[in-house]
Amino acid sequence: MSTVSNEAVPRPIGFTAPGGIDRAAHHRLDEAWLAAAWSRPTTRVFAVSGGRVLVDDTPDGRTELVMTPSFEAPETDAPRYFLGTDEEGVSYFALQEDALPGRMDQSARHAGLREAGLLLDARDAALMVHAVALENWQRLHPFCARCGERTDIAAAGHVRRCPACGAEHYPRTDPAVIMLVTDEHDRALLGRQVHWPKGRFSTLAGFVEPGEAIEQSVAREVYEEVGVTIGEVRYVASQPWPFPSSLMLGFTARATSSEIEVDGDEIEEARWFSREDLAGAFESGEVLPPSGVSIATHLIGAWYGRPLPGPGATG
DSSP states (O other): OEEOOGGGSSSOOTTTSOOSOBOOGGGTTOHHHHHHHHHSTTOEEEEEBTTEEEEEEOTTSOEEEOOEEGGGSOOOOSOEEEEEEOTTOOEEEEEEOSSOOOOTTSOOEEEEHHHHTTTSOHHHHHHHHHHHHHHHHHHHOOBOTTTOOBOEEEGGGTEEEOTTTOOEEOOOOEEEEEEEEEOTTOOEEEEEETTSOTTBOBOEEEEOOTTOOHHHHHHHHHHHHHOOOEEEEEEEEEEEETTTTEEEEEEEEEESOOOOOOOSSSEEEEEEEOHHHHHHHHHHTSSBOOOTTSHHHHHHHHHHSSOOOGGGOOO
């Protein structure tokens, strides 16, 4: 497997641009340090609930996470997650709430990652992704997989420990491959999943199976979904995708066959597109681009050579 630099990608992939946050993992087990960090007047806190946070639009047109100083945070037994520090020494925490609080001025709104990921700056997006991923895992895995006992939160939200058998459990990350397949004519293979709206096309993707190399996973998923065989596989970039717990591994792949036979279970339709074909389909509305926050937008955009239109626009 060969690699290419991220320069092949039109713009920084959503959730991956440097945000200036040091996760400072070495502090997670230091309860005294965490308590001191929480008590500092510079420390900032935001709430997360059901994968959503509060965001606010500023007068200058930006969108920001709604954060408060820690001393203004409500006194609660809600789980508290340490997310890291920035270059100025500001510490950031997330509070897992049953419901998001409102704002007296009514200017803030609830937002999930698919919306906020396109609007927040790199720092706020990095903080939100971290918090949402931890919250998803914490809510879905409260019991010990070994003995069934309820576990306790440890390491500032990054570990769950079983008081009965002593097992430690760590946040789950499911690796998935996502690939732009091209043929000898440099046409791109795009597919439409069965639950997508008519006209929505994107790259193929699927989860890595146990005991499988990622290159093998790319080849297997493409063949299973559309019946196309591939040869060379090239890694491009990765993207955290906490919906609820995936890590997307992005690739390009060269097809060695061109006949399409969709599986009908995951993929309902698949087509080869030249750049001219895709431009015409975008213009007519026959094809809708993928979500702009997804790595799929960047894989397609790197091949297409220009920003994708509409919801998938990269510029």
